[in-house]
Amino acid sequence: MRREDLAALTAACAKCGTCRTVCTLYPERKAEIAVARGKVVLVEAAASGLDGDAEALQEALSDCLLCGRCERACPNQVAVEEIVMKGRGDLAEELGIPAWKQVVFGKVMPSAGGKEAARAAAAASQKLFLRKVPTESGLHYRFPSAFGQSGRTVPALSGESFLGSLPRGEAVRGEVLLFVGCVFDHVFPQVGRAAYETLRLSGKGIAVLRDAPCCGLPALVSGDRPSALRCVEENVRRLSEASPERIVFPCGSCLVMFRRNMLSLLPKEHPLYGDAVRVADRCEDYASFLLETGVLSRLPAPREGERPGRIGYHDPCHLSGTLGRGGEGREVLRRAVGDSFGEMKGADLCCGYGGTFNIRDYPTSAKIGQNKVSVAAEGGTAVIATACSGCILQMRDMAARTDPSLRVVHIAELVFQAFSSR
């Protein structure tokens, strides 16, 4: 492990234990190794040569959702997410990255063609291997139990990605750039479409990058710094070239990568660092952009008739927590659906997705996620709206498993619907 970087970050921990109160994982593990204080001390110990087995340490650091709740509760503002991500990165350099991750992050994600091919292959294999489950949020497939992912469902991949469906020559230039993100392009193209159509209502020119690489967050949180760096470099280059006034993100996780993680990943002396800072400054979330440009003021008053409070807002950890953008999504909903919006029970509970955590330990991820959606449903929420691709993937799976009548949507879908129906 790289001592100097990490020692400065871990020294701030006073070992008080406050992180135990908010950790999403602690109630499942009931062991100090799950919480931030344990992980910080492990990293500190490793940096001073006290650690045992590097693989066991890698295992301990992987067992974290990176929800950041500890960091926000910490009286000393210890940078837990950065410590865990740096630790994972250092260990990956020492031990290597698991083979499946290498293929996905190293080959598929940095290139658009790779993603397109992977999606086509995945869509085809779904039809062959998986069982169909109808849900309110659309068709899902259920994994057979032989896959070791007991009960997991995945959304049915449509034939065409959102960007693939855009006519050639459309959305090439514009002062505003929509960064769709992999999931909203390929898995839920209807979200990409809804975001695009509603951004256009601002009257500004909306452009997209047709072959943008992944934001790099999945690679970064897995400790695969080289792949993450390749994604970032390519994105910064492309976005600097396009030079939009604003870059709008429907996905909170892509946004946190651009606004925060990208800058701690790129060394200050990197030739693209200055460009990256300029790009980061122009990035913002979908809801903030809508509010800022006044798009919603053109929306007629919402119709009465639906049960008040049936639509709730889920706080994505990265967007509401790390970036402090929790109010904007709610305000957009209030304007789009009126009284149908109501504060959801357990709105700020993490969905349990945690990026690759969901793949690493699906049973625990699912337990946290099922609790999340059950608490919401018990509180009377019938539709969970949010603004992060990971949360939507996870909560749709959880709804399919526990309560298929529960809908999980992106706020853009409800805004689009409001404009289309009135």
Added chain:
Amino acid sequence: MDNQALSALREVFGERLDTSREQCICYSYDATGKMFLPDAVAFPTSADEVRRTILLANERLFPVIPRGAGSGFSGGSVPVQGGLVLSMERMDRILSIDEENLVAVVEPGVVTETLKEEARKRGLFYPPDPASLKFCTIGGNIAECSGGMCAVKYGVTRDYVLGLEAVLGTGELVRTGVVTVKGVVGYDLTRMLVGSEGTLGIVTKAVLKLIPYPETIATILAFFRSNHDGSKAVVGIIGERITPCALELMDRTAIDCVRENAGLPVPAEAGCALLIEVDGPKESVSAEAERVEQACRRYGAIEVGRAADAEGRERLWTLRRSISPALRQVNPVKINEDIVVPRSRLPEMLAFLADLASRQNLRIVNFGHAGDGNVHVNVMISGTDEDERRRADEAVAEVFRKTVALGGTISGEHGIGISKAPFLEMEVGPLGVSVMKRLKTCFDPNGILNPGKIFVEEGMARR
């Protein structure tokens, strides 16, 4: 620990015994930041597992260190001699809350706030409120006899423990005390175990007293020019025959830490602040709050404010709550002591602390539960300067000597652990230490339980 001991423990705990370096590191420290590696960690889920563990420990002679949340400030749960850490965090059930008899029965791993909330839902109150209440456990609170803000009116953990189930150092499972309000049958073994820092027995179940939740509460914040005025006001308020449920003092050094981000305007000339709460029936609370305000003004308060609602209350508390986190700005390493003096001696103690800081050229920040004479003396040091460290150690010893001379006690709520072991005799005398050691032998003849705590051991580091 030898392999035979470990394989026998494996039979008791199965997967819930862990000897990996990573798990051991995670159970090597507490909030003092001191670190000693155990040989293994086990997570019991029943009293019987605890009992079998202690029997084994007596057979194979290895130390057993009970641990709650590791939030202690005296090193009580740190395995200074290695051995097995028994992490009680998985025995975390509230077994019953009896609303007719106002009694709760809980396992030791229950988080203090969880119990407080469950009681509150039923209109009941479990008063002890250590600053770490959101994460510390009832078992840890009992082991250290934790206090908190409301001790001035409601007392400390010991005042709410009616009875216990515990495994003694011999491996015997004993039930002490009562489930009733009264009980004087034989020696008070319950009180013997409360505050024994895991050196006599390991609590596996606790019977706790609850009281009705107070109807209403009023919060007052008063600023004074000096510690002298502020501490006189503390004495004055108590002299008024009012018992506040919180009476917190922040001295100039503490106020200075948060002046900028206190969330409310702090008068420029403020050199001391008191945060006072009174609770009870509506009529008496507003009359008492009035009298508290008058008392503050009489002792020279330059500004007095009262919160009428929960939001205002929260705002006034922000000042007090912002202090601990802000201490790091003064210096990174905190030596945190929790002395108590008779309330009437507070003005003298605070004057002594100010003089000590300037004499030893140290940053000392003082705040705490002044209503019960408890002052958190925080010596803030860089941690890298050897001479500063030496001066800080000297200063702490001086603080303890002065405390004892004023008729006070060197630990109000943190316990002795390893941090204060060298000073035990200063307060209780050689006979006191000797009686304690004899008692220890009765409960734990082989010295299995939490060795190296409370009493100074040969060759142990002083701090």
